[in-house]
Amino acid sequence: PDTQYQVDLTNCDREPIHIIGAVQSFGCLIAVSSDWIVQHASDNVADILGLPDSDLVGLSLNEFLSQQALHDLRGKVQVADRTEAVARMFGYDLFDDGRLFDVALHRSNRSMVFEFEPAPASRPREDLSFVQPMMRRVAQRETLEGMCQEATRSLRALTGFDRVMCYRFAADGCGEVIAETVTPGREPFLGLRYPASDIPQQARELYIRNPLRLVVDIDAPRAEIRPTLNPHGEPLDLSQSVTRALSPIHLEYLRNMGVRASMSVSILRKGKLWGLFACHHYDGHYIDFELRTAVELFAQIFSYELSQSETELELSEITRARGLHDRLMARISDGASFADEFGAIAEDISSVIAHDGIAIYSEGRYEAHGSAPTEEEFLGLARFLNTATPSSVFATDALSEIYPAAAGFTDRVAGLLALPVSRQPRDYIVLFRREVARSVRWAGNPDKAVTLGPNGARLTPRKSFEAWQQIVKGKSAPWLSSEWRAADALRITLLEVVLKMSDEAGRERQ
Template sequence: MTVSHSAHLGHEAARAPSTVDLTDCDREPIQHLGRVQSWGGLIAVNADWIVRQYSVNAPKMLGLEFDDLQGRLLTDLLPHAAHKLIRHQMASLENFDQNLRLFGLQLSADGGLFDVAAHRTPDGFILEFEPKRTGRHVSDLSLVQPMIQRLAQENDIGVMSEIAAENLRRLTGFARVMVYKFADDGTGQVIAEALAPSMSGYKGLRFPASDIPAQARALYKRSLLRLIGNVDDPGAAITPALNADGKPLDLSLAVTRAVSPVHLQYLRNMGVQASMSVSILNKGELWGLLACHHPEPLLMDYERRTAVELFGQLFAYELARTETAQENEAVLRGQDTHNRIMSLISSSSSWEENFDTIANIVQQRMPYDGIAIFSDGHYMSRGSAPSETEFHELARFLNTATGSRVYCTHHLGAVFPPASAFVDRVAGLLALPISRRPRDYLVLFRRELAQTVTWAGDPTKPVNTSGPNTQLSPRNSFSLWRQVVQGESQPWSLSEQRAAEALRTTLLEVVLKLTDQAEKDRKQAQERQALLISELNHRVRNILNLIRSIMKQSSHDAMSLEDFTQALDGRINALSRAHDQLTQEQYAPVALSDLIGVEATAFGLSDQARLVFEGNDIVITPEAFTPLALVFHELVTNSVKYGAFSSSNGRVHIAIHEAQDGSYVIGWTERGGPVVKAPKRRGFGSTVIERTIPHEMHGSAEVHYHSAGLEAAFTVPSNAVVRTQPFAAAADPLQAVKTTPPRVGVGIAHVDGPVLVLEDTMIVALDLAGMLEDLGSSDVRTCATVDEAFEILQSGFTPALAVLDVNLGGETSLPVAEHLAGLNVPFLLASGYDRNEAGIESYPPSELLRKPYTSSDLASTLCSLGFVQGA
């Protein structure tokens, strides 16, 4: 506990030069004081009922003619009937903590009536007796029943305590009755009280643990009622002081046991002349006390005290019933929490995806200021919580503190000093282990709650000492004394701790659920990967075989190695461009104008007027795309070398029309170039132009070499065409493949701010960074892993945009995406998969940039996000 300020509202207790702490009272032998209170007598006998020790007031109280009782048989001291009844009843006591109670028993020769208490000791019995005060017209026990019935109607412990205090004051006549509840640290607080008009109140005040020392609390668990009739009563000594074994008589269970001088002075300092305490036990532990005070001496006979003790036991039972009902409600709420979490968490998701769901449900059960999940080394937090770096150190502490149990503290700095560095955010925590080793946690945090604790006097409790034996004297001030406590949070209640244990079980089930689904996902991913590898292997073999054939045929035409290299490079690049166009559209049909435009642009042709389209464009199937790409590559190549494109004024007209049989005729006409002559020999290029479409597509091809320019007509069957569309949809086929940022919507793509690129392939990352710099960004940070991304983000770098590769080898970029979404930072997902594949559907809403992509694709996607010049 950190105390920053204290104020004493009242008079300071005078302090002698020599002081000691009253916790020395913990060592005071209060069960061996060797005296009884004078309102009762005591006789201790051995197993043969021979007197071993007795109180010096016993002979007179019993009306005996002799004073020395030691060594006498009990039968010589008591009437035969009383002795017989006591011996018979004592036989029913089974253990040392049981008391025998007999009321109105004749013990003296003059017929005097006594109430008797007796209990067993290891070597005999202790018999106590006190004169019967008055007769009863109404049974004391009958008064208890309606009091308990009233309590049973309530379900609030505070209300029940107020009712108990008021009823007990009426039953006993004490001027002040308090319900005093112990805290875990031994301190106590008055939670309810009933007062006579003349008495001051203590409700709400705290008392230090040393006010009721440990050995006194232990006795309260064994002896449930304690009466002090008069604090100034000198009492009666036990004689002899030591038994035959040289030990003082153990008075732990004696109802007449005298009182510690320190405690008597404590009561005098409070203005109390008589007191009574009734223990409240809950599950065998001391929950609290019913504490009764009176400003004058007050005796109460044993029969009524027994009724009071019964009331205390029944009150404890009602408290336990209420707490059990609250616990049962907590169990039901816990089951409801379990069901909600299990129903809302998808088995195909992860901790990251479920974090907000869990956080919201947990907060309804256990209020917190911050929450974090630490799983597989990844840290997610919300609200007032340590940073990831701070938590890694805290996690090492939790690994030593929790075992497999829930761990909580409301003063983290006291057990983990490094927490002082973030006490402004976290003062208390409740940690739930949710895995084995290495241990993962769900942790709830609470902020510092500066609070004022009001004590009944100074809790540091210095005391006076006097005399050569350093006699203790308790404080004499019970005025209000306040502490302002800092560095602590609101404590975690017992019900919250139990709820946390139940929640931990639920989260372990979630772990099993997610682990099982992750195993299924891994298996499915392996199956998809095997299928993909098989398909890729098939396609690669076909491509390699095609390239081999192209190489062989190209070598026949080459006049030199340079010619061969140039021709081969052009044809392979044509295949590559065709493949790129298909993959960009996911092997969807592609317009013929796009195919021809890509080829023309590859040769540096950027003048739209030199490539003229007439008729309707045709959208061709993926199967027809590769052979047509080879044909038009050869046509463009020849035109650049020998035909219309070799002249600055040359043009190519492409006319497409549908034939009567449903096939499509593609006309190629060159004008404005040099005079054309038919070749003397047919090379591989001519063979491709004339034979590819008839051979692979079952169409036809006609080529004519007119002096004004080459003319060709190709007929492709209807099954190679998906649909027709106006050329207006692609009015400038060259424009579609230009690398300058296109105008999309109402602006041109522009990035004004820093960008984070998460991509595990270096070449791709560098290429993408270059594209982003061309689009205006002056600060592009690249990284390859999730950890590297978080390291950049936590260094103070705040991006205006992020581009995230979905698959990063052994992990995905999902944690980074969720973090950026929480910061409202827009991002693109780069992937070769569709949005509904490979877990992309689990990402926060975002734009998808399909791989492979060009700067044009990137610019278009950025415009859709609003990254437009001038925006």
């Protein structure tokens, strides 16, 4: 149609996916005005509902629905309006003839939107009864990764998708597969990273408001919503729709991957998109609305559990930082020298701030563990640090951008966090991090044959991964604000430690 937006890889984040103008063929859509006159209908309505008349636009609902159905739908409309959410009916006998439908209802601006999916014949449903046991198993896991892993395992068992991933966003919008359960024999995606552009901004905003989308079959024709514009000249806003057709760019991405069905479910924390459960299937895969509702519910409870556990983690960081202070003070009280204790001290620090290498530069002596510059390289760096940090923590995740000589040791160090631990001359404890792209490797088969769509190889996970590698080139994992805080507390402790140790050393020398 004439309103169709020309999308390509340069304008993905402007593609108006919420007014895409079509639903998928597993459901149909009718939008009505406040007086229940049909304003829009998808062109598969007659097909799905089994109506003789294929053009419903301009008709009143009571011309093709029974009084009972109208009454029941009206009740649900009130629920949708009161809760400002999608109201649901499962296995509803819409025409009083034994054919059952699942119905989703929501308000979209001036319209009330109904979406219908043929429901499986009446059967005992237990989807909801799985949610609590699933959540209990998740809650038993001690770590965040463990919780996510258990969630992917049980979601796969519940929904039958070939692959279920937990995809977490970083502060810069890039994403990482942090947990995965996949059919044996399929290439694992665990640990892989993707650039922010793979899930563009407007999609993320939409996914906060509407937590679940399903693509049943990328090869199934979509059903156009007609007319494209209402009498006020506006397209139908499908933000809350449960049968919306997805962006053709994204479908091309799925096709390039050999994936035919996809589902993703939002994981929120404090109103922000924390991540997604992303599911793939290598065949068409439909799960009905009732099961999708159970999945949504699971994701919602999971989100709460997750935020609680992240809050606990943040609290335990404070406790750990305090513990570190006590351990460091204890180490010196028995008179050991800083140099002797450095290995143990480094170990202590790594429990609070993750790093790949650590060095101490004190009174002209340099000692390093792990991934770090050589002494010669460090001497130049120390002069740079002297100019950079008056007397506080200094950190960067892209050292070579501000200190070009660091290009000479990017094979070992991309980011650093420096703690000045004395005043004159400048002594430091420095934590180093390697280039993040170096620590992640694509484990899959590079020569796998794919048939590519019009936008070429960019829309494949491998190219996405390479795009991510370019974006983060020369960068380490960022230093989080919690790590800055821990570092600042640590600096004060170390200052005390160093002073005390040099005091004692001084006394011994006398």
